Amino acid sequence: MSQSQSSLKLSILDISKTQNPSSLSSLLEACKEWGFFQIINHGISEELYSKLCSFSRQLFSLPSDTKIKLGPSSSVKSYTPRFIASPFYEGLRVVGPDFFSSAECSGRVLFGNESNEFSEVVQEYGVKMTELSRQILEAILMSLGDGFKKFYETEFMKSYGYLRIINYAPPEPSQEEVEGLGKHTDMSCMTILYPDDVSSLQVRSKEGKWMDIEPCEGSLVVNLGDMLEAWSNGRLRSSEHRVVLRKPRNRLSLAFFWSFEDDKVIFAPEEVVGEGNKRVFKPFVCSDYVRFREFEDEEIYEKVGNTVRDFAGTGVPEMP
Numbered sequence: 001m002s003q004s005q006s007s008l009k010l011s012i013l014d015i016s017k018t019q020n021p022s023s024l025s026s027l028l029e030a031c032k033e034w035g036f037f038q039i040i041n042h043g044i045s046e047e048l049y050s051k052l053c054s055f056s057r058q059l060f061s062l063p064s065d066t067k068i069k070l071g072p073s074s075s076v077k078s079y080t081p082r083f084i085a086s087p088f089y090e091g092l093r094v095v096g097p098d099f100f101s102s103a104e105c106s107g108r109v110l111f112g113n114e115s116n117e118f119s120e121v122v123q124e125y126g127v128k129m130t131e132l133s134r135q136i137l138e139a140i141l142m143s144l145g146d147g148f149k150k151f152y153e154t155e156f157m158k159s160y161g162y163l164r165i166i167n168y169a170p171p172e173p174s175q176e177e178v179e180g181l182g183k184h185t186d187m188s189c190m191t192i193l194y195p196d197d198v199s200s201l202q203v204r205s206k207e208g209k210w211m212d213i214e215p216c217e218g219s220l221v222v223n224l225g226d227m228l229e230a231w232s233n234g235r236l237r238s239s240e241h242r243v244v245l246r247k248p249r250n251r252l253s254l255a256f257f258w259s260f261e262d263d264k265v266i267f268a269p270e271e272v273v274g275e276g277n278k279r280v281f282k283p284f285v286c287s288d289y290v291r292f293r294e295f296e297d298e299e300i301y302e303k304v305g306n307t308v309r310d311f312a313g314t315g316v317p318e319m320p
């Protein structure tokens, strides 16, 4: 794997403030250039984060035989064991808007009946992240121009969130760095990541260079996904990124994905495309794209690299 040399300081959005023309213009710039930025004053307390992490660590330390009861061939399907996304990656998914029930369903299998506290913590986290996603999206719509905020109500009202708790195993002592999660774009509208203090996330620049992301302390990392790139006719960027593990310790990350509803047809509104511009994407149904990206047994690793351009691109180059 190529050694990375450069790091990227992400643009900062103070989400507790009313945005002004200058903050909106930096936000838009970050969304176009990188599809990554960070938010501060987000209101997620360290206490809530620590509680969720502590439950998550307990959960991942359970025997594989127990965890696999939630695996891909179970009825719940909330657990992704190692060797699907990568040999180092295992994850548990909790789906909103009823995060409590979704967590309870997994918790019952993993911890027996005493999982209420876990479900409550996940519920609180999920609700707060959903609210943050809405606020961030509103800021992004405002950054696109006057009059774009209205699309929140007409296009995004049925969006929902899901949380993926990811546990990365440490590399072997003989390995200097390994890919914990290979190059991919996120499928949903946006991802809010509560990063581990072990910095491991890399984003690929337009020129194809891998850059280390170093968020400032206490911030959350936000990146835009394919559904928003398609909805914005390519104006907002869904960047390729990956996770590179270098330290000899586990890494726990909380990735919250905010997605359009499954049966939503993504088709950029005329105003978003803009007069005289060509469409970069054909209309498509969200769940069809999700299915396109789902891992097939024999071609697990190849599928990780596919993007929405491969699925619904018209071949028209991206707008400047």
Ligand SMILES: O=C(O)CCC(=O)C(=O)O
Pocket (backbone or CB within 6 Å): 164, 166, 181, 186, 193, 195, 200, 201, 241, 242, 243, 253, 255
């Ligand atoms: O764990 C991370 O830092 C990022 C995870 C990620 O990119 C993903 O789950 O899509």
Ligand SMILES: [Fe+2]
Pocket (backbone or CB within 6 Å): 184, 185, 186, 191, 241
């Ligand atoms: Fe991702």
